[in-house]
Amino acid sequence: MTRSTQSRRSALLACAALMAAPALLPASAFAQDYPTRPIRVIVPFAPGGVVDTTARLLTQKLSERLGWNFVVENKPGGNGFIAVTAAAKAPADGYTLLAAHTGEFAVNPALFPQVPYELDRDFAPITMISDTxxxxxxxxxxxxxxxxxxxxxxxxxxxxxxxxxxxxxxxxxxxxxxxxxxxxxxxxxxxxxxxxxxxxxxxxxxxxxxxxxxxxxxxxxxxxxxxxxxxTTARRSSFNKDWVTANEAGVKNVDASNWVGLFAPKGVPADTVARLHAEVVKTLEQPDVKKRFADAGAELGGMSSADFAQRIRSDATRFKDIVQKANIRPE
Missing domain, CATH: 3.40.190.10 (Periplasmic binding protein-like II)
Structure with missing residues (x-):
């Protein structure tokens, strides 16, 4: 092999190594760079509702803390199917998220015989934001x-x-x-x-x-x-601690609330989900954020992704039983 041939081969190997280098970096290296462009947050309702106002408050406060840019996109209609399906089909890169509530993931599967999305198949729960x-x-x-x-x-x-x-x-x-x-x-x-x-x-x-x-x-x-x-919850509300629960009044087992949570499409890197979770929790701990939610009668979330997923599954099981026993049918 000539010296010129060896030089060309060495140069080609060096280029190949440089091109492959990003693939060898740990995922955390990319999570540190996230995000590099605006994050879209899909909401299944028109502006002004509880999910929309929650998503806008959270993204505003995240932007103030971190300088991140968000675009809240309202996709109402179809019992939430339109928005949730759009989020499920979005690229799993962390730049499309879904803000949704109890209805989309715990009530719809109990109420409708066919739902075009599944929690475990299509989404990575990030955390519960609020619980009202x-x-x-x-x-x-x-x-x-x-x-x-x-x-x-x-x-x-x-x-x-x-x-x-x-x-x-x-x-x-x-x-x-x-x-x-x-x-x-x-x-x-x-x-x-x-x-x-x-x-x-x-x-x-x-x-x-x-x-x-x-x-x-x-x-x-x-x-x-x-x-x-x-x-209707098992715990008293911090909004007014004098309000009794149905359980305390002798009507046992009733525990229904309206939570709002943040989700990523399935496949988003685990480090990105963890980064989002950590930043949402830090934002929810800010005094002005706590007050805004408390004034609306909401308890703050922030639970782990695993605990949030388990809460959703538990709610879905209970509501399915209620739908069947009460013979509730969608309009």
């Missing part, structure tokens, strides 16, 4: 003031006491049916198009009860037209 209890509220003119008095009245006249929710098959609807089943009573569900109309229906006396989120009912509590009977 729901309230069982009554019109202020109703004679009962406690859960026990409500249950007694419902048993005396099965099916005569109405309760509102933001829609048929919503987490609120399922929570109301769950409460009724555990109480051994029968309530009549009246669906509305959103949490605000459902709460307004209780305030006006159009329905007797409502299973609603705290923000939707606050104005009516302040006006004195609605009273809180109890919570």
């Amino acid at each position: 209890p729901m309230l069982l509220v009554a019109n202020a003119q109703q004679p009962f003031n406690t859960v026990q008095e409500l249950v007694a009245a419902a048993k005396k006249a099965p099916g005569s006491i109405t309760f509102s929710s933001p829609g048929n098959g919503s987490i609120n609807h399922l929570a109301g049916e769950w409460f009724a089943m555990e109480a051994g009573a029968r309530l009549l569900h009246v669906p509305y198009r959103g949490g605000a109309p459902a709460a307004a229906a209780v305030a006006s006396g159009e329905v007797v009860l409502g299973v609603v989120a705290i923000p939707a009912v606050i104005p009516h509590m302040q006006s004195g037209r609605v009273k809180v009977l109890g919570l």
Whole structure:
């Protein structure tokens, strides 16, 4: 072999080594560089709802802390199928994320015979962002003031006491049916198009009860037209520690809340998921962020990815049982 041939061969080997070098670097080296461009966060709802406002608050605070750029993209419709499917099919590079809530991953699989996505197959849960209890509220003119008095009245006249929710098959609807089943009573569900109309229906006396989120009912509590009977969660709310849980009032096992979480498409590098998790948790620990969520009646998340995935599976199993026993059908 001539000296010139050896030189050319050495140069080619050197180039090949340089080209291969990135593949030999540990994944953490790339995670440190992430992100290098804007991150898209898909939301399955129109602007203004709980998932949208949660996603925008989180991304705003992440941007302030880290200088990262985010684009929140609203893809409403189709019971969340449109947005969640779009996120599942996105490149697994960490630049498309999904902000979703209980409905997409715990209720939809229980409610619909065919769902075009699967948690374990299509997504890597990053963490829960927030968890908001729901309230069982009554019109202020109703004679009962406690859960026990409500249950007694419902048993005396099965099916005569109405309760509102933001829609048929919503987490609120399922929570109301769950409460009724555990109480051994029968309530009549009246669906509305959103949490605000459902709460307004209780305030006006159009329905007797409502299973609603705290923000939707606050104005009516302040006006004195609605009273809180109890919570649909197993734990009391930090928003008002005087509110009793259904469990404490004798209606056991009821534990339904509306969480919002952040997800990445399956296949996103584990180090990138871990980096996102760590930065979200640090952001949630900021005092101003804690206050914003607390003012809306939400408890902060931040659990590990594994614990979040287990929580979703547990919710999905329980809600499937409720859907079957209450014979709930999607509209």
